[in-house]
Amino acid sequence: MTQVAGTVQRALKHVQVREHVRTLVEGAEPGTPAPSERELVAQFGVARMTVRQAMDALVIEGLLERMPGRGTFVARPRRRVGMLTSFTENMRQRGLLPESQTLLARREQAGPGVARALDLSAGDAVIHWKRLRRGNGQVICIEDAYLNEVLLPGFLQSGMPTSLYDALDARGLRPTWAEDSVTSDVATPEEAEQLELPKGSPVLRVARRALIDHRPVEVSRSAYRHDRFTMYVQLGSDA
Numbered sequence: 001m002t003q004v005a006g007t008v009q010r011a012l013k014h015v016q017v018r019e020h021v022r023t024l025v026e027g028a029e030p031g032t033p034a035p036s037e038r039e040l041v042a043q044f045g046v047a048r049m050t051v052r053q054a055m056d057a058l059v060i061e062g063l064l065e066r067m068p069g070r071g072t073f074v075a076r077p078r079r080r081v082g083m084l085t086s087f088t089e090n091m092r093q094r095g096l097l098p099e100s101q102t103l104l105a106r107r108e109q110a111g112p113g114v115a116r117a118l119d120l121s122a123g124d125a126v127i128h129w130k131r132l133r134r135g136n137g138q139v140i141c142i143e144d145a146y147l148n149e150v151l152l153p154g155f156l157q158s159g160m161p162t163s164l165y166d167a168l169d170a171r172g173l174r175p176t177w178a179e180d181s182v183t184s185d186v187a188t189p190e191e192a193e194q195l196e197l198p199k200g201s202p203v204l205r206v207a208r209r210a211l212i213d214h215r216p217v218e219v220s221r222s223a224y225r226h227d228r229f230t231m232y233v234q235l236g237s238d239a
């Protein structure tokens with residue numbers, strides 16, 4: 001009898017700790033540290049094992065994640081297969097603060113390549129936006145994006161946002177799918193300077209054509225520093 005009561009009590013303690021941590025971390029930004037096991041042991045007056053069990057349950061649920069050698073944190077949302085991510089989302093998933101520095105933003109006439117990719121005619125108006133992107137203050141890549149001007153009246157006059165995809169989203173124009181191609185190459189002298197790399201360093205070139213249903217919205221070319229970026233591609237279904 002006593003033993004059963006003891007077991008029930010332990011079970012309740014573990015649930016109590018778990019639910020307490022859940023209310024603390026729910027809605028918190030990914031990457032926020034979870035309360036430490038030591039704090040919880042002291043606060044609830046329970047065994048370390050009980051706290052461990054409570055945290056394990058939240059890790060399995062996907063609410064928390066353990067980073068070896070660093071501790072336990074609020075988990076990043078699990079990637080959906082084929083999810084189309086922006087630079088901003090990409091950096092946040094890695095726990096880095098995204099930045100955007102505009103190098104050039106102007107209206108141009110589409111050249112033949114850009115026109116073809118955007119389903120326009122050569123000479124049609126496009127928005128050309130070139131940016132230096134940083135994560136936690138460190139240069140990651142240069143992004144050269146071309147947008148269909150007709151879809152984005154007043155875009156250049158409204159102050160350039162940090163996230164293009166958030167700005168597109170606000171206009172109901174966030175791309176629903178995209179084609180990316182990835183190639184390795186050598187940085188041009190100008191790129192090497194902007195990326196703060198020695199002349200002749202390798203870069204990763206990513207070209208994207210992003211569409212909403214059948215309507216192309218954006219074509220871009222990015223050059224990533226070879227030493228600061230790994231591209232993750234999920235293959236197959238995680239269902």
Ligand code: GLP
Pocket residue numbers: 085086087088089098143145162163164165166206208218219220221222
């Ligand atoms: C990725 C894509 C670019 C796109 C950018 C938008 O890096 N390769 O084509 O322009 O995301 O990112 P953000 O919304 O942070 O501006």
